Amino acid sequence: MNMINNPDRSKERLQATLSHKQPDRIVVDFGSTGVTGVHAKSIDGLREYYGLDYRPVKVTRPYQMLGEIEEDLLEVMGVDVIGVKSGKNEYGIENKDWREFRTFWGQVVLLPGNFNTTTDSNGDLLIYPQGDTSVQPSGRMPVSGYFFDTIIRQPPIDESKLDPEDNLEEFGYVTDETLEYWKGAMEKAGRSGKGIIASFGGTALGDIAHIPAPALKHPKGIRDISEWYMSILMRPDYIHSIFEKQTDIALHNLSRFAPIAGDIIDVAYICGTDFGTQNSLFCSPETFDELYKPYYRKINDWIHSNTRWKTFKHSCGAIFDLIPNLIDAGFDILNPVQISATGMDPAKLKKEYGDHLVFWGGGVDTQQVLAFGTPQEVREQVLGQCEILGKDGGFVFSTVHNVQANVPVENLVAMLNAVREFNGNS
Numbered sequence: 001m002n003m004i005n006n007p008d009r010s011k012e013r014l015q016a017t018l019s020h021k022q023p024d025r026i027v028v029d030f031g032s033t034g035v036t037g038v039h040a041k042s043i044d045g046l047r048e049y050y051g052l053d054y055r056p057v058k059v060t061r062p063y064q065m066l067g068e069i070e071e072d073l074l075e076v077m078g079v080d081v082i083g084v085k086s087g088k089n090e091y092g093i094e095n096k097d098w099r100e101f102r103t104f105w106g107q108v109v110l111l112p113g114n115f116n117t118t119t120d121s122n123g124d125l126l127i128y129p130q131g132d133t134s135v136q137p138s139g140r141m142p143v144s145g146y147f148f149d150t151i152i153r154q155p156p157i158d159e160s161k162l163d164p165e166d167n168l169e170e171f172g173y174v175t176d177e178t179l180e181y182w183k184g185a186m187e188k189a190g191r192s193g194k195g196i197i198a199s200f201g202g203t204a205l206g207d208i209a210h211i212p213a214p215a216l217k218h219p220k221g222i223r224d225i226s227e228w229y230m231s232i233l234m235r236p237d238y239i240h241s242i243f244e245k246q247t248d249i250a251l252h253n254l255s256r257f258a259p260i261a262g263d264i265i266d267v268a269y270i271c272g273t274d275f276g277t278q279n280s281l282f283c284s285p286e287t288f289d290e291l292y293k294p295y296y297r298k299i300n301d302w303i304h305s306n307t308r309w310k311t312f313k314h315s316c317g318a319i320f321d322l323i324p325n326l327i328d329a330g331f332d333i334l335n336p337v338q339i340s341a342t343g344m345d346p347a348k349l350k351k352e353y354g355d356h357l358v359f360w361g362g363g364v365d366t367q368q369v370l371a372f373g374t375p376q377e378v379r380e381q382v383l384g385q386c387e388i389l390g391k392d393g394g395f396v397f398s399t400v401h402n403v404q405a406n407v408p409v410e411n412l413v414a415m416l417n418a419v420r421e422f423n424g425n426s
Contacts, residue, residue: 010080014195014266018310018332018358020394025423026386029360029398030069032083032197033269035314035335036361037066038403039146040109043073045409050076056100058110062127063090063139063214064147064402067109077416078423081195081396084185084265091115091138092130092215104143105405126151129217138214146405150212154223164241166221170213171202171246174253183260190264197267197312200257202250203299205243205292206232207273232283232291239291247295251302258307267333268309270299276317279342285325293329300330312360316401318342320349327356336401337362339385346388359389360396364415370399371407375414382418390422 009024016023029036038046040057047055050073057067069079088094089112097113104125114131126137127148139148182200189196204210211228213219222228222238231239273292275283283292300311310332315322318341326334337359339346346362363385364370369377389395397419403412 010194011196011266013080014396017393017396018266020355020358020392022393026390026419027080027195027396028078028419029081029197029396030077030079030403031066031074032081033199033312033314033335034061034064034066034085035272035401036398037061037064038069039405040065040067040103041105041107041146041405042403042407042409042412043067043069044107046077046412047073049409049413052076056108056110058095058098060085060095061089062111062115062148063209065103065109065405066402078420079194081197082189082192083269084182084189084196084198086199086201087181087185088215090209090214091127104141105146129213129215132217135217138212138216150209150214150225152212152224153219154212154227155220157222157227162235162238163221164238164245167223167242168245168249169220170210170216171249173249174256179256179260182257186261186264195267196265197269198257198261198265198309199269200253202246202253203268204271205246205273205295206239207271209272229282232287236291243291243295247298250299254299254302255306261307261309263308265309267312268303268307269312269314270296270331272314274314274316275322276315276319276338276341278317278340280318281322282317283322285322288322288325288329293325296329296331304330310358316341318344320344323349323353323357327353331357333358333360333396335360336398337389338400340365340367340400346385350388350391354389354392354394358394358396361398361400362389363397363419364399366400366402366404366407370411370415371404373411375410378411378414379418379421382415383422386419386422 013023014027017027031037040059043057052072060068093112093114095112098110100108101111102108116131116133118126123143125141127139129138136153138151141148208225212223303309312333313331314335316338320343334357339362364382369381
């Protein structure tokens with residue numbers, strides 16, 4: 001279990017990595033964002049394996065049932081980066097007044113006090129926006145499931161009355177009360193000595209996790225994921241109007257966040273919009289340049305002109321051919337580096353784009369190797385990925401997307417031990 005991290009070096013280590021300099025060891029991230037998280041069940045398994053005190057896991061992101069990794073486990077895992085996030089979860093429920101909740105798989109977790117649920121005729125669990133059970137549910141966890149699926153609540157579309165403002169309801173100007181929350185959260189994070197990534201929100205352009213608006217009681221506009229993607233071709237002016245106004249709001253909010261965040265944070269999480277499938281792009285570079293890049297560029301340029309932060313872009317899938325466009329849009333960091341997708345060869349990625357992008361993730365494949373491989377197979381892939389992606393800096397170790405529920409704890413331990421092994425040899 002001797003895997004204790006030195007938090008005094010963590011921030012320095014991350015800053016060197018972000019500057020494409022070789023740190024004293026590879027930076028490790030688990031739990032700082034909603035795309036580098038760990039399922040509550042896996043957190044529980046790790047705590048038990050390492051003999052840590054029993055504590056029910058706080059589920060801070062119930063959409064995927066991602067849990068808070070507490071300080072004692074962070075240190076055992078060698079984590080260098082922590083996240084500063086909104087005080088509300090994806091369903092608009094404040095993360096406070098924690099209470100125990102027994103899951104379908106028998107684990108007792110902690111959920112916010114206003115996390116109100118019902119069950120349907122199939123026994124599935126239903127969750128409600130802002131905890132209000134008087135409106136339609138916005139999420140469903142199947143009785144055999146380990147996370148929530150989105151419930152689409154799009155009203156019938158009347159083209160003559162379609163208004164971009166309807167898709168902007170959740171993108172509001174930051175309030176003084178919200179700033180006070182962020183100020184406190186920043187100050188607490190700054191005392192940790194670790195690298196910091198902030199997920200301010202409001203900068204996600206067309207992210208399908210947000211399009212259905214799970215936190216809104218009565219979402220209006222285009223809220224069906226299929227309809228949204230069709231609108232990119234059928235209603236481009238509508239999408240442009242949304243992105244333009246959303247970007248204006250985001251820049252205003254960033255201008256208020258920046259003075260309180262200052263140099264406390266190192267990275268700003270910008271967007272989780274996916275552009276690739278397992279085998280190909282589903283957004284052409286031309287469409288990206290026309291529809292997304294002007295607004296990403298405005299956001300990234302503002303951050304680079306007014307702060308020292310680096311900007312973080314998440315996209316799953318086979319996106320090799322889109323990476324030059326992401327770089328041109330001003331992104332500094334690519335996550336999750338889906339090495340299992342077509343064309344996403346880590347050596348080629350590092351050679352072609354390693355001078356321009358920090359690769360955050362890609363340390364081990366979560367779809368097959370981590371979930372279904374042997375501990376030895378996990379070890380071998382982790383060591384190989386660290387060797388390739390960690391050369392000359394510019395690599396933060398994390399998995400390819402979130403660690404899921406039923407990953408064998410022996411594989412998780414093999415992963416952590418392999419990172420420690422590599423770092424001991426580097």
